[in-house]
Amino acid sequence: MANKPSSKGRKPGNSTRHPGAVDGVSGRVGRILAKANNEGTYDTALEQETAVLVAVPDKRQPDLQTQEYLDELAFLAETAGAKVTKRFVQRLEKPDIRTFVGEGKLEEIKAYVRHSNASMVIFDDDLSPSQLRNLEAELQVKIVDRSLLIIDIFASRAKSATARTQVELAQYQYLLPRLTGLWTHLSRQRGGGVSQRGPGETEIETDRRVVRDRIALLKDKLKELDKQSNTQRKSRAGLVRVALVGYTNVGKSTIMNLLSRSDVFAENKLFATVDSTVRKVVLENTPFLLSDTVGFIRKLPTRLIESFKSTLDEIREADLLVHVVDISHPSFEDQIAVVNDTLKDIEAADKPMLLVFNKIDRYDTEQEQHHGGFEGMNADEDVEPRPTLEQLQASYMAKMHDPVIFISAQERQNIDELRALLVRHVAVLQEQRYPYQTFESEE
Numbered sequence: 099m100a101n102k103p104s105s106k107g108r109k110p111g112n113s114t115r116h117p118g119a120v121d122g123v124s125g126r127v128g129r130i131l132a133k134a135n136n137e138g139t140y141d142t143a144l145e146q147e148t149a150v151l152v153a154v155p156d157k158r159q160p161d162l163q164t165q166e167y168l169d170e171l172a173f174l175a176e177t178a179g180a181k182v183t184k185r186f187v188q189r190l191e192k193p194d195i196r197t198f199v200g201e202g203k204l205e206e207i208k209a210y211v212r213h214s215n216a217s218m219v220i221f222d223d224d225l226s227p228s229q230l231r232n233l234e235a236e237l238q239v240k241i242v243d244r245s246l247l248i249i250d251i252f253a254s255r256a257k258s259a260t261a262r263t264q265v266e267l268a269q270y271q272y273l274l275p276r277l278t279g280l281w282t283h284l285s286r287q288r289g290g291g292v293s294q295r296g297p298g299e300t301e302i303e304t305d306r307r308v309v310r311d312r313i314a315l316l317k318d319k320l321k322e323l324d325k326q327s328n329t330q331r332k333s334r335a336g337l338v339r340v341a342l343v344g345y346t347n348v349g350k351s352t353i354m355n356l357l358s359r360s361d362v363f364a365e366n367k368l369f370a371t372v373d374s375t376v377r378k379v380v381l382e383n384t385p386f387l388l389s390d391t392v393g394f395i396r397k398l399p400t401r402l403i404e405s406f407k408s409t410l411d412e413i414r415e416a417d418l419l420v421h422v423v424d425i426s427h428p429s430f431e432d433q434i435a436v437v438n439d440t441l442k443d444i445e446a447a448d449k450p451m452l453l454v455f456n457k458i459d460r461y462d463t464e465q466e467q468h469h470g471g472f473e474g475m476n477a478d479e480d481v482e483p484r485p486t487l488e489q490l491q492a493s494y495m496a497k498m499h500d501p502v503i504f505i506s507a508q509e510r511q512n513i514d515e516l517r518a519l520l521v522r523h524v525a526v527l528q529e530q531r532y533p534y535q536t537f538e539s540e541e
């Protein structure tokens with residue numbers, strides 16, 4: 099992987115304080131969301147811990163795809179600060195209703211966890227509250243599902259008041275249906291034995307009420323913040339708005355920095371950007387607003403999408419989308435589909451779009467290496483040879499409805515063409531939207 103050691107003053111493992119923790123409940127929130135510390139806040143989760151990954155693909159999913167999905171999960175775990183030591187895969191028609199994996203596989207995982215002292219088990223799907231509870235009882239380590247892992251990364255990245263409030267909302271929404279499991283966990287810790295119902299429905303009800311109140315409060319706060327940013331947006335009226343969208347880690351922030359000469363945090367980790375940034379850019383006397391937005395990912399938790407409404411408004415309100423694709427990624431076509439589906443979900447799919455295939459410098463020369471397979475993987479599975487970049491360009495140019503361009507943001511290849519393409523499209527939109535405006539005074 100091309101690595102950009104760009105820390106920009108950001109220390110790894112900065113501890114994230116829980117914004118506005120609710121006394122009493124917050125400690126318990128902390129337990130399921132991350133490591134609680136003594137102050138009733140909690141540290142960025144999963145730091146320097148070792149993790150075991152578990153995936154339950156259906157029987158039709160090719161091994162190679164399973165491996166790519168696990169690579170992504172491992173990348174997420176590493177981004178959160180955990181070291182992955184083992185991967186377990188079990189093919190099932192559908193996950194076990196009680197423990198997600200079958201009995202035999204669970205025993206295998208249990209043996210490994212004991213033997214290796216792994217500190218958590220990460221599942222590539224979301225677990226139901228009862229699966230979470232059962233797995234925790236069986237494996238006796240922290241159980242993390244995909245949503246929690248992503249929310250956790252967001253929590254460590256969010257900087258602005260809006261992003262932090264959005265993350266907190268997502269955390270509480272994740273927690274609400276899982277309070278029962280949490281309580282059972284606590285009762286076991288107190289030596290009360292594992293009872294199916296936990297320490298008492300009244301206590302759970304009280305906690306649920308506190309969490310619900312907190313959710314309502316956070317929603318109000320977001321509305322208030324939204325009003326403020328609406329006022330801000332009005333002051334930027336009259337300019338065409340362009341949003342960079344795409345899968346996580348494809349190079350959106352790098353392109354933002356190139357085009358706006360700004361200094362947005364970009365690095366080879368998932369979800370480097372959680373806050374959206376808007377910059378006024380002037381290219382060839384054509385001014386427009388460019389925003390860098392949070393990346394999308396496969397199985398992005400719906401709750402997170404809902405909580406991130408204000409951030410996603412930046413995309414919804416754009417006049418033009420610049421969809422950035424990492425062409426060097428083995429699953430880039432899947433990623434395009436995930437982004438298009440997510441755009442549909444947030445009702446932003448029918449906007450004019452430019453497709454920017456980025457990282458052409460890494461295509462061909464540096465094929466994605468798989469970091470680790472899993473037991474039972476079919477190593478001989480046929481892999482189609484990848485087309486050359488020229489073939490790929492020709493076929494995409496022909497088949498896409500939207501204008502397409504191939505660049506390397508890192509190596510500055512085709513950036514002038516990208517600028518020219520943008521200017522052309524922005525000028526047309528400017529004419530449509532604000533026909534009477536001139537920008538002679540723009541530098």
Ligand SMILES: Nc1nc2c(ncn2[C@@H]2O[C@H](COP(=O)(O)OP(=O)(O)OP(=O)(O)O)[C@@H](O)[C@H]2O)c(=O)[nH]1
Pocket residue numbers: 100101102344345346347348349350351352353363364365366367368369370371372392393394456457458459460505506507508509
């Ligand atoms: N080889 C290569 N690497 C690139 C290129 N463009 C960006 N990168 C690297 O890809 C990684 C991700 O870049 P970002 O700009 O942070 O990506 P992003 O889409 O903003 O990612 P998120 O904010 O996490 O969604 C960084 O390590 C960049 O240096 C490119 O053209 N070629």
Ligand SMILES: [Mg+2]
Pocket residue numbers: 350351352363364370371390391
């Ligand atoms: Mg970014």
